[in-house]
Amino acid sequence: MNMLDLGDVRLHYRVDGPDDGATVVFANSLGTDLRLWDPILPYLPEGLRIIRYDKRGHGLSSCPPHPYSMGALVTDAERLLDHLDVRECVFVGLSIGGMIAQGLAVKRLDLIRAMVLSNTAAKIGTPDIWSERIRDVEKGGIERLADAVMERWFSRSFRATPALELWRNMLTRQEDVGYIGCSAAISGTDFYTATASLRLPTLGIAGAEDGSTPPDLVRETVDLIPGSQFHIIRKAGHLPCVEQPEEYGAILTRFLREVGHV
Numbered sequence: 001m002n003m004l005d006l007g008d009v010r011l012h013y014r015v016d017g018p019d020d021g022a023t024v025v026f027a028n029s030l031g032t033d034l035r036l037w038d039p040i041l042p043y044l045p046e047g048l049r050i051i052r053y054d055k056r057g058h059g060l061s062s063c064p065p066h067p068y069s070m071g072a073l074v075t076d077a078e079r080l081l082d083h084l085d086v087r088e089c090v091f092v093g094l095s096i097g098g099m100i101a102q103g104l105a106v107k108r109l110d111l112i113r114a115m116v117l118s119n120t121a122a123k124i125g126t127p128d129i130w131s132e133r134i135r136d137v138e139k140g141g142i143e144r145l146a147d148a149v150m151e152r153w154f155s156r157s158f159r160a161t162p163a164l165e166l167w168r169n170m171l172t173r174q175e176d177v178g179y180i181g182c183s184a185a186i187s188g189t190d191f192y193t194a195t196a197s198l199r200l201p202t203l204g205i206a207g208a209e210d211g212s213t214p215p216d217l218v219r220e221t222v223d224l225i226p227g228s229q230f231h232i233i234r235k236a237g238h239l240p241c242v243e244q245p246e247e248y249g250a251i252l253t254r255f256l257r258e259v260g261h262v
Helices: 034-043 070-083 096-107 127-140 146-153 164-172 176-187 192-196 215-222 245-258
Strands: 002-005 010-016 023-027 049-053 089-094 112-118 202-207 229-233
Touching: 002 070, 010 034, 010 070, 023 034, 023 070, 023 096, 034 049, 034 245, 049 070, 070 096, 070 176, 089 096, 089 245, 096 112, 096 176, 096 192, 112 215, 112 245, 127 176, 146 164, 202 215, 202 245, 215 229, 229 245
Parallel strands: 023 049, 023 089, 089 112, 112 202, 202 229
Antiparallel strands: 002 010, 010 049
16 A cells, blocks of 8 residues: 655555556546456456556545545646656546546646546536535435435446445445545536547446436547547446446456557
8 A cells, every 4th residue: 555645635546567567547436445446457458557546535545624626636646647657548537537537638648648438527417416415415424325326326236236235335434524525526527628629549438327427428528539439338337347347347458459558
């Protein structure tokens, strides 16, 4: 385990694979930590340098006072990659992680040669929706939202399995302050114009049963970038890397090969 002190926040990150391997960076969703990506790792090519991290207010990273801005989250990722001497990585972002990917690509295209926008959008929800969720967490903690979040995150069949408890526990054990802070960042973000200016290889991934970022929303964002690809994973919700890790890994591996990253 590693911790990077950026002054206003300390980021927990993990690096797996050889130092000279092609770099793939993963940024996870609201309410999860870097373990979100564990299920797909066995299905990725050997020899990659895999970087994962907990965004501010999540996992083992520190939890500054809320609210957070998307600019701060993008800068956190930028400073982490600069610290690790990353250039021309493939950046995989899911949900808020996909928003971070879009913002970072606009700001520092030297860091990213290609990106994967998974279960995300240029704009997610409305300020009213996020204000209501923030009020609920302020009143009753993340536990107050947990059951509704599980319905949006996972397909009906997955919710009937014992594995659901693992992900519900991960959600409810995040910091309330961190969840509120990142919710505020999502609420204030509209990347439609910025993302439409991007010109880099992009893969969009959606879950057919995603209740947070439905396939049409993901496709709308990915279509802003000329030449992008789009793939729907069946029998999966907001976290297809959890529900269908083998297929997710295969899709990602094919994209890495197409962009010459393996």
